[in-house]
Amino acid sequence: MTDTELLLAFYGDDFTGSTDALEGLADNGVRAVLFMEPPTPAELERFDDLDAVGVAGVSRSMTPEEMTAELPSIFERFADLDAPIVHYKVCSTFDSSPEVGSIGTAIDVAQEVFDSPFVPVSQGTEVPHGRFVAFSNLFAEQGGEMYRIDRHPTMRDHPVTPMRESDLRRHLGEQTDRPIGGVDRRFLESYTDLASAVDETAVDDEIVVLDALDSDHLARIGHLLWDRATDAQGQLFAVGSSGLEHHALVSHWDEIGLIDRTESFFDKRDPVDRIAVMSGSASAETASQIEWASDHGFQLVSIDTERLVDPDEAAEARDEVVESALDALDAGESVVLYSARGPDDPAIDATRERFEAVGIDEGLESYLGREQGRIFREVLQRADLDRACVAGGDTSSHVVSQLNLQALEAVAPVAPGGPLCRVYSDEEAFDGLEIALKGGQVHTENDEFDYFGAVERGGVERDQTKRT
Template sequence: MTDELLLTFYGDDFTGSTDALEGLADNGVRAVLFMTPPTAEDLERFDDLDAVGVAGVSRTMTPEEMESELPPVFEALAELDAPIVHYKVCSTFDSSPKVGSIGTAIDIAQDVYDSPFVPVSQGTEVPHGRYVAFSDLFAEQGGDVYRIDRHPTMRDHPVTPMHESDLRRHLGEQTNRPIGRVDQRFLDDYEAAETELEETIREDEDEIVVLDALNTDHLATIGRLLWTRATETSGQLFAVGSSGLEHHALVSHWDEIGEIDRNATYFEKREPADRIAVMSGSASEETATQIDWASDHGFRLVSIDTERLVDPDEKSDARAAAVEEALAVLDEGESVVLYSARGPDDPAIDATRAAFEEHGAEESLESYLGRQQGIMFREILERSGVTRACVAGGDTSSHVISELDLDALEAIAPVAPGGPLCRAHSTTEFDGLELALKGGQVHTRNDEFDYFGVVRQGGIDRTD
């Protein structure tokens, strides 16, 4: 079975991993996302897999942590022998030499794969509004397109702000490997793109190649380029990029050559749920507005007392208070949103950080709060019997998943680009749980801020 895999991938955070999973499922590609590298026994539980992914958290790791974490994962994926191994990164490419270093990931991967070259493809016109022109990354927000170093959110990102839009220069701060590009002038014609790629690799001796993309036609060209290289040369091709590789590039070419049928999808709207539970650790403005929408549309809100939660003497009582309040709402047959912050200007953020630092904890505040919210959410799901749930926030999602002891996720219904509804696979009572993981910037395609409501409704019907 593993000989038939088209792709394996590693997501550098949990919500990004489900984004890639969605891109495959939405195009008729049967894929499963594992929480740890799967064994042969794990794979035997699933029939007719086309792709296998592993959800990771390297986006928040130091290079030293990545050097410990990534080699065994890459080695396990290598054993599955798919032609392409995709290191899935956020479409905004936010990273730094000290946190989430994509260059470090490439260095580690090349020790495992010795890929003939490492393509970097960040463009994904639809659904995320990301464009690469002459190696500069642009991102859409609120209907406007910004160069990434001037993007309202990414220029001031609290952990990895983007101060450079040229992906070659940005990546060059993270690795010493030579970096070239194939720019938009060549991507309208496959033969021209193939020739330029060959010259970049062979003549310029560039090991990493940044690929421009302004539209889906460019992505289709990239998909053909990568698949041809991966299947006509020895070894596996290690590629870095956003979910545009799944949403458009590779699936377009696979469909053209008959490897998949993009119309044969099982990715469809589910029945509405009477009630759902939402755990939000996202402090984005987008999520705050979605919480406001939920409050106005039948959801009850529970504010987590994070100042008490970071106090070693108070944390148990703070957790219990939030859990009991949430359970009371669910017992009344209503949906609930628990949240740690309501937007970036919530005064609780600074107050909680000050209290956390006062107690002298060794881990980061984000990691600590994520674990605490994971503990709370597990108890809420166990005691309430809720069968559909949602987590908002990339780091929060990773910690909640860890607390739930899930083995794998499979995308089952569209909700919003990058935030599908998934089915959990587990040996615990959470097997079959329907779960949506939402990054801070994920939102539905309409003019409403109704993400949580759409999850409750079972997703969207794309035939309407």
């Protein structure tokens, strides 16, 4: 652990992806805090011995114009923090497009601020997400099968950013005019070969895509990035998955004595008697988790989303959900409030039709997410809970915005990408709350759909096998 200087600053392009990076650091002996906005010096003083800071962003859902307006001030604040590496953390599937969540636009904006000597793109993350890069082509695991990303059952037909190209150089080349090269697996078997290949490639190519097929490759990448960052006159701007936080950088920091990966900031907590869950996820995975919860003593409260999106009926619909949830919690039961049970729930189409009929000039997802955030805020205020959970990436961002939350610190493992976090808030009702924020596909590493139960139990035992 360092005494005063930060090792890393990172920006997550969506909320649950940000907590994934936070988890990777905490699980490897790195003291890190995730802020909602770039921290001021006064806010940093609230925390002792920080090694890394992050900002939970939403650029994955932004247009290039919105990113160009949003990101410069954030990157400028990061420049003031003077961490050797600034990581623009993207989804492990790299889903993006020239129109939405453009990673190329993020690089263009960042280079105006950092002028990084080159921009490494490190997308591999063998553990915990099963993502591999070979000859610049991205592969992702699903259901025990490995798919090239443009043939991945989910990502090839993603509703917003379908992945139709697996070569990350070509995919990224549609989003920026900056020259892009690659260093393939043939040069990753030794540090010397990797360093020479990167330096040679970076002469002509500003962006360098790095292969990674295993943890040894990631360790060498971490070594290289740290060497180049500490040799550079300014900060090194890097793009990629949470493989940097889960393995690449922390492996090298541990090797040179900057951190101790056996030191724990991340251990199972004590169980609690009851929790509240707000689910805005329509994924099949979350639907199975809701069913598991129902079978194991959680009370389910269905949110009437058709009425919730109608301004004339929204207040009454909110009150009904809040009171039903409080009745269950007062009886000592955990509760799941949900807007849908899977992608085929008829409530989804019915809610969209109702929303379009009332003619609100706003996107359905943001409107509905804000309403769910208002519901959950009141439930948490009145129920005096110690622990809660939110399912759904967009829902998580909207719920957090209702809690006047300043920062999160990962405190316990639950599932890869969905840790239990400690809330820092200026509101007494929420400060100290433990909350788990999970994306729709996040699940525990067993054969049960017991994520919500694992949150109630305080997470799972820390997995030492990830340190190999």
